[in-house]
Amino acid sequence: MLGLASGASAQAPGDSGRAARLFDVTTPLRITLAADFGAVARDRGERKQDHLGVLTVAAEGGDSTRLDVTLRTRGHYRLRTCQYPPLKVGFDKERTAHTIFAHQNALKLVVQCRNGGRWSDYLLEEYLLYHVYGLLTERSFRVRLVEVTYVDPSGKHPPETRRGFFVEDDDRMAHRNHTDVFEQQGVGQDEADFSQMSVLAVFEYLAGNTDWSVGGLHNIVLIRDSSNVVYPVPYDFDWSGVISPPYAVPDSRLGLHTVRERLFRGECRSPEQLVPVLARFNELKDSMYALYRGQAGLDPGRVRQALDYYDEFYRTINDPRAVRREFTINCTAR
DSSP states (O other): OOOOOSOOOOOOTTOOSGGGHHHHOOSOEEEEEEEOHHHHHHOOSSSOOOEEEEEEEEOTTSOEEEEEEEEEEOOSHHHHHOSSOOEEEEOOHHHHTTSTTTTOOEEEEEEOSSSSHHHHHHHHHHHHHHHHHHHHOSSSOOEEEEEEEEEOTTSSSOOEEEEEEEEOOHHHHHHHTTOEEOOOTTOOGGGSOHHHHHHHHHHHHHHTOOOOBTTTTBSEEEEEOTTOOEEEEEOOOTTOTTTOOTTSOOOOTTOTHHHHTTTTTTSOOOHHHHHHHHHHHHHTHHHHHHHHHTOTTSOHHHHHHHHHHHHHHHHHHTOHHHHIIIIIIHHHTO
């Protein structure tokens, strides 16, 4: 067994039924994917194709579920850089009824960029960031860790087992939160829900992540409720400074001006407005740290490095002058 997380994301109202089980459990799901992965890995252009595959889910009782799926490469930078490209797994809804993938249409599968222990660590740390954000808000993507064995049906290449994780579908996440996906570029941060935008921006600051844009819908999904209130939901955290994979250009605590440039564009926050948001981060500190300490398979040195990184964030948000400097002065000065 490759590992499991000790914590889970916050539960959203109205979430029930068989389909939710995929993301309600934190133990890794063991799957096998059989496909021509040579052809899949070569499909890195703008016009991507669907590749046929077979996904098999192992069951504890010895039985297994076999599903015909389609595999499509996705992403941008990781697609060009990684040995193993990120995937989108497509399902036939009629065939997934009564399985753990019931009601799923397509799911993102985040995979290890390359072989080796450090690449497994990077993946686990991105997986944990989804759970950290899930502690802060129900308007977040659920994730499920998987142990995926890649099989070449031709037998030319031996099977390989690596970590990965599924990310909840956009529409399922929106439905769970009684909203619809709002595919509208150009929405300003000041047009999004004030509280939700505050939580998102401070979270991205916590992680040291600049690879997002609300207006550009870059690593952001917008959802809108029946009152036309828009909520931004982030995803893809691999470029975060707290992870710092070799292919990224991370923003360390020595150069956070680039992080600040993405905070509260169009509507700055005063320290007084940030009080409830920062209080929420303080309230959840122990739970956040417990996620890292309880993550099986994550190198202890990487755990210490991440928590040291977060320690600096907590020193900042509990220093009134630092809060004003980081979140107000540097915002209004632009």
